Every structure is written in C-alpha cells, then in structure tokens.
Amino acid sequence: MPSPLQFPDSIPLAQCPTPLQALRYRQKQSPNIRLWCKRDDLTGSVLSGNKVRKLEFILADALRQGADTLITCGGLQSNHCRATALVAAQYGLRCRLILRGEQNSASSDGNLLLSELAGAEIEIYSPREYHANLPQLFLRAEQVVKARGSQPYSIPTGASNDVGLWGYVACARELALDFERHNIHSPLVVCAAGSGGTLAGLSAGLNHFSPGAQVLGVAVCDSAEYFAKRVKADIQAAQARFVDSGLSLPHPPMIVDDYIGPGYAIGYPEVFSVIRDLARSDGLVLDPVYTGKAFYGMLEELAQGRHQQREIVFIHTGGVFGLFPYKNEL
Numbered sequence: 001m002p003s004p005l006q007f008p009d010s011i012p013l014a015q016c017p018t019p020l021q022a023l024r025y026r027q028k029q030s031p032n033i034r035l036w037c038k039r040d041d042l043t044g045s046v047l048s049g050n051k052v053r054k055l056e057f058i059l060a061d062a063l064r065q066g067a068d069t070l071i072t073c074g075g076l077q078s079n080h081c082r083a084t085a086l087v088a089a090q091y092g093l094r095c096r097l098i099l100r101g102e103q104n105s106a107s108s109d110g111n112l113l114l115s116e117l118a119g120a121e122i123e124i125y126s127p128r129e130y131h132a133n134l135p136q137l138f139l140r141a142e143q144v145v146k147a148r149g150s151q152p153y154s155i156p157t158g159a160s161n162d163v164g165l166w167g168y169v170a171c172a173r174e175l176a177l178d179f180e181r182h183n184i185h186s187p188l189v190v191c192a193a194g195s196g197g198t199l200a201g202l203s204a205g206l207n208h209f210s211p212g213a214q215v216l217g218v219a220v221c222d223s224a225e226y227f228a229k230r231v232k233a234d235i236q237a238a239q240a241r242f243v244d245s246g247l248s249l250p251h252p253p254m255i256v257d258d259y260i261g262p263g264y265a266i267g268y269p270e271v272f273s274v275i276r277d278l279a280r281s282d283g284l285v286l287d288p289v290y291t292g293k294a295f296y297g298m299l300e301e302l303a304q305g306r307h308q309q310r311e312i313v314f315i316h317t318g319g320v321f322g323l324f325p326y327k328n329e330l
C-alpha cells in the first residue's frame, strides 16, 4: 500500500464516486480491448464536469482566505466559468467572469446562459484584447471588487494550478477502487488536455494509487511540449506549497497534439461523427471542444497500434452545455 497522501482541505461539491462504465462502442470489432468510461460528466446536473472536482479544493482555499467574490476567466462557452458561477451562487458568494469572444448573438446559449442565470457579473473582451491583457484584466476586476468593499479570489484558467489539480488526484484515488472492483490491471487512462490540470492531477494521483496505469493526454489546444512543461511545473508547485502532502513527481504522461484540428473549440467532421456514434451506441454525449476530440484522438492512437494496453479508461470530463452552440454543424 502506498503511504497515505495528505490532501489539502476541500469542500464537497461533486457527486462522487462517479460511475465507471463499460462501453458497448466497437466492442464487436475490437474484442481484445475493453473500453471504459469514467463518468465525470455526472459530477452534477448543471454543476458538473471536471471543473467541479478542482473547485472543491479552490473553494476551500478561497473561503479560508475570507473571499466573498470569485473571479475567473475563459471563453464565452467556458465550462469552468459556468461551474464557478454556480458554485459561487451555491455558497452565497459573488462571481465575476472575464470572458473571451465576440458578443455578436442577441441571445445567450449553453454555458454563457447558465452563468448569467447564476447571477455572475460578466465582462466580454475580443480574443485579441483578452490574450494581450489577461493579467491586467484580472487586476482591474480585483480592483473593482475591492472598491466596493469585497474580498476577491482569482482563479486561473480552468482552475488549473497547484490547488485545483488535487481534484484529479482525488479522482485517481477513486479510480484505484474502480480498477479493483472491475478487475482492471495496467490500464491506459485517457483525458483531454485544455489547461492541463486534469492531466497533472491524474498523472500525480495514478502514480500514487495505481502505479501500473499509464496516462495519455489528448491536447485540444497548445502543443505536447507546452503540456509536458505545464504538468511538471504545476505538480512541482503543489509539492512546494503542500510540503507534507507526500505528493511525488510522476513519470511524465504521454501527450498527443495531433487532434486539435483547425484550432481550439473548432470541431471537424471526424469529431462530429464520433459524437453521433457514441450517443447512439452508448447514450453518451461528448462535446466538440474537449471530449469529442479526445475520444477521437484516443481511437486513432489505438487504431495505429501505439498502445499495448487492453483496458482503456476514458475520462469523460463533461462539457455537454458547450454542445448546443454547435447545433448547425451537428
């Protein structure tokens, strides 16, 4: 047995353990592998997806610091911003969102609609301005919040930092029990990589709880080198901040960046086709931004014979609300 990890404080937000489900998809064509899905899309109804696990640790840190306003950022259809807005409302905090995109449609859809519904204060910037000035936009938002006598707490993109990554260390602990229950040995565990925190937490956590498992991250933006550096830096930051946690630096996860397509949040035909197939074979709904690309990338990597594992575990990180704005492509 590994020595117990000392987790930082957290506040329960996610409905867990989430189910680990065997998939029917392509079972007949590929009888020698078993495809599993860890249903982290079921961590809640609207407060759902992978960000909820990260926010359990982030929220505890924010409350400990006496914050009453959460500030974070992302795209117009950010799952992370929607989850943060709902968490804030659930805990009686205010929420301010710095969003990237063109505000061209008259009506809000998907995640943006839910963030508005939860009462978040929303600022929208063009992608150019957002990318050029994000640190200043955070500073300005903090000043606005302080000027009205409130106490801000800023959460980085995707809640991916030394605190948020513990959400997926905790998920790895859950997975170790799933593996035991379903008799799964030496699996390949696959997730999408967007801001890298899920991949970092899973790598560090599985290294501790299921050392026979290997991790594959499928990039949906940025390069494999970027994520390799990012994962290492975030885990090292967590080690430095939680010195007595017992967290160790794992072997670097495998990362592929061949399935981004035309760009972040731009779907392509193979991805839409996998989304349709999974919905029909298993009643599982993926999204074009993260899980659809990651699932498609995983299938391609397996088809090319790059992995020898017979047990493949896909982490379904959520994202269903981001699907609706793509209705025309679907």
Ligand SMILES: *Cc1c(COP(=O)(O)O)cnc(C)c1O
Pocket: 049, 050, 051, 079, 080, 158, 160, 192, 193, 194, 195, 196, 197, 198, 199, 287, 290, 291, 317, 318, 319, 320
């Ligand atoms: C944010 C997100 C991811 C990516 O997770 P990171 O920790 O940011 O890499 C994957 N899937 C969905 C649905 C997400 O919202």
